[in-house]
Amino acid sequence: MEEDLDCPLCMEEMDITDRHLKPCHCGYQICVWCWHQVMENAAKENTEGRCPACRTPYDKDKVVGTRLSCSELEFTASKRKSHKAKSKTQEGRKHLSNVRVVQRNLVYIVGFPVNFADEEMLERRDFFGQYGKILKVAVSRQHSHNGPTASVYVTFVRDDDAVKCINAIDGCIFEGKLLRACFGTNKYCNSWLKNLPCNNPDCLYLHDEGPDEDSYTKEEMIAKYGKYVSILTIFRLH
Numbered sequence: 001m002e003e004d005l006d007c008p009l010c011m012e013e014m015d016i017t018d019r020h021l022k023p024c025h026c027g028y029q030i031c032v033w034c035w036h037q038v039m040e041n042a043a044k045e046n047t048e049g050r051c052p053a054c055r056t057p058y059d060k061d062k063v064v065g066t067r068l069s070c071s072e073l074e075f076t077a078s079k080r081k082s083h084k085a086k087s088k089t090q091e092g093r094k095h096l097s098n099v100r101v102v103q104r105n106l107v108y109i110v111g112f113p114v115n116f117a118d119e120e121m122l123e124r125r126d127f128f129g130q131y132g133k134i135l136k137v138a139v140s141r142q143h144s145h146n147g148p149t150a151s152v153y154v155t156f157v158r159d160d161d162a163v164k165c166i167n168a169i170d171g172c173i174f175e176g177k178l179l180r181a182c183f184g185t186n187k188y189c190n191s192w193l194k195n196l197p198c199n200n201p202d203c204l205y206l207h208d209e210g211p212d213e214d215s216y217t218k219e220e221m222i223a224k225y226g227k228y229v230s231i232l233t234i235f236r237l238h
């Protein structure tokens with residue numbers, strides 16, 4: 001069974017079509033919808049859409065490794081887009097389902113060596129535990145042309161400890177791998193979005209509306225940053 005894979009730009013789970021989209025030789029994958037946004041924004045400005053990870057221009061005609069042609073991709077993307085746009089007009093908190101909030105006690109680390117990607121070990125005081133009390137460590141593994149690496153999400157009790165951790169980790173070399181660290185983003189709890197009580201005591205999704213300055217829709221994220229920087233660089237401290 002394949003592991004769940006989230007699009008690094010919009011944090012949505014990648015479906016089959018998304019997984020088949022291999023837009024760049026560097027191995028960095030984004031979902032069809034985000035790929036379409038990158039290309040569309042670039043076209044508007046008469047520039048080339050580029051891979052958010054390695055900045056190589058995307059070649060529309062040679063999307064690496066997809067079984068679908070580009071016109072099919074665009075069709076899928078526009079279909080999904082109108083589907084997502086519609087949900088905005090629905091009642092209640094529904095409009096927030098598309099919103100991501102920067103979570104200032106959550107550290108997101110990429111490029112982690114996979115043989116060290118063990119939740120229990122990383123929580124210990126000789127690893128991320130040294131920066132402060134940890135609520136949760138989560139790990140997801142990816143395959144890139146550099147071989148397997150992992151992304152690590154560390155949720156601290158205190159925001160200050162997350163800042164300490166980012167300052168210490170970002171840009172350092174660990175076991176020969178360059179680590180990148182920044183604040184993570186979170187989304188709203190599904191029950192909360194439906195105005196229902198959340199019955200999961202371990203639920204780490206948001207149950208309060210986040211501050212405006214930390215809230216972004218996926219469209220805003222990509223319109224603002226998609227062309228030039230990856231999400232990893234957006235919330236980096238330095």
Ligand SMILES: [Zn+2]
Pocket residue numbers: 007008009010011012030031032033034035
């Ligand atoms: Zn995406």
Ligand SMILES: [Zn+2]
Pocket residue numbers: 024025026027028051052053054055056
């Ligand atoms: Zn690339």
Ligand SMILES: [Zn+2]
Pocket residue numbers: 189190191192198199200203204205206207
């Ligand atoms: Zn919840």
